[in-house]
C-alpha cells in the first residue's frame with residue numbers, strides 16, 4: 001500500500017494573480033532598486049519569499065470575524081475576545097495590544113531597559129537588538145554553539161547555552177540585567193526551535209538570579225510543533241498543552257502577530273506582573289493607543305483572536321512545517337548547502353559555502369539573493385553582514401558566523417509547484433556558481449538597521 005503524502009488541510013477560495021518577467025526586466029529593476037530587494041515593487045517579483053511576516057492568508061473564519069469587529073475606542077468587545085484568547089493560551093493575565101512586534105518591544109523596553117543594561121538571549125531578532133541598542137544597552141547572544149554549524153544535526157539549535165548565560169550574568173551583575181529574552185523559534189539562527197528542557201533550565205537560571213524571563217514568541221506554535229515531534233515525552237501532548245507549558249516558564253512575552261497570529265498586522269505584550277503592566281501601560285498609551293486597541297483596529301483584533309487559535313491546530317502546523325521541509329529537501333538533493341535541520345518558517349541557504357569566491361567584504365549572502373532574483377524573479381532576504389550591521393561603538397562591520405539567504409515561506413499562500421520552481425531556480429544559480437566571483441559595495445546606509453534601506457553598487 002502506498003503511504004499517503006501530506007496535503008494542505010484547506011482549499012483555495014480566492015486567488016491573487018502573480019506574474020513572471022524576463023531577465024532583462026529584472027536586471028533593470030534590481031539596478032533601479034540599488035541591489036536592495038526591499039526596494040523592489042511587489043509586481044516585479046514572481047514568488048515572494050522575503051518574509052513570512054504579515055504575508056499569510058487568512059481563513060474564512062478570520063475574514064468573517066473581521067465583519068463583527070468592534071471599533072469602540074474603549075472597552076472594545078474585540079479586545080476582550082483577544083485578551084481572553086491570550087489568557088487561555090498563555091496563562092498571562094495582563095495583555096497590551098500593539099500595532100506590531102517591534103512596538104511591543106518598544107513599549108516593554110521603555111519600561112524595563114536603560115542605558116548600560118545588558119540583555120542576554122538566544123540570537124536576538126534584529127528589531128529586538130535595534131530597540132536594545134537604541135537605548136544604549138547591549139544584547140548578548142548566548143545561543144548554543146551548534147547553531148553556527150549548518151551541516152551539524154541538533155534538534156534544538158535555538159537553545160540557550162546555560163553556561164554562557166550564567167557567565168554573562170556573573171560578568172555584568174544582576175543589577176545591569178533587567179530581563180532575559182528567549183526567542184521561540186529563534187529566527188536569527190534559522191527558525192530553530194528551543195526545547196522545553198532548555199526553557200526549564202533558563203527559568204531555573206532566571207529564578208536563581210531574580211531576573212525576569214520574557215519570550216519573544218512570534219513563532220510559538222511552530223516551536224510547540226517541534227517540541228511535540230522532536231522532544232522526548234511530548235509526542236502525546238497536544239499543541240495547546242505544550243504552548244501552555246512553554247509560557248509557564250516565563251514572566252511575560254512579546255508577540256509579532258504577523259507570524260503565528262496569521263494576520264497581516266498586529267502584536268501584543270502579555271505578562272504576569274501587574275506593576276510592570278501598569279508601567280508599560282503608560283508607554284502603550286503614549287506610543288500605541290488606548291489599552292483596548294493599542295494601534296490595532298477592532299476588526300484586526302478579532303481576526304487575530306481567531307488566527308492564534310488556528311495556528312495551534314496540528315494539521316495546519318504539520319502541513320506548514322512539511323512544506324518548508326519539502327523545499328529544504330529539494331535543495332539538499334541538488335547539493336545546495338542549507339541549514340539543517342530545517343527550521344519552521346524558512347530554509348536558510350549557507351551562502352559562504354554556496355559562493356566560495358565572493359569575499360565577505362562584498363556581502364556574500366546579498367550577492368546570492370540578488371542572483372536568485374535575477375535568475376527567476378524569486379525574492380529572498382539576506383541574513384548576513386548587511387543585517388548584522390556595524391558595531392555601535394567601533395562602527396566596524398560585524399561579520400556574523402553565518403552568511404545566509406533566507407527563503408521564507410508565507411503561511412497558507414504558495415503551493416508545492418511554487419516550491420519546485422524556487423528549488424530549480426536556485427539550482428540554476430548553483431550550477432553557475434564558479435562564475436560568480438564578486439559582489440557589492442555600500443553607496444549609502446542608515447545609521448541603524450541599515451539592511452532595509454541600504455543602497456549598493458556592483459564591485460565589478
Ligand SMILES: *Cc1c(COP(=O)(O)O)cnc(C)c1O
Nearest residue numbers: 100101102125127187216218256
Ligand atoms: C517579526 C519579529 C519581530 C518584530 O515584529 P514586527 O511585527 O515585524 O514588528 C520580533 N521578533 C521576532 C522573532 C520576529 O520574528
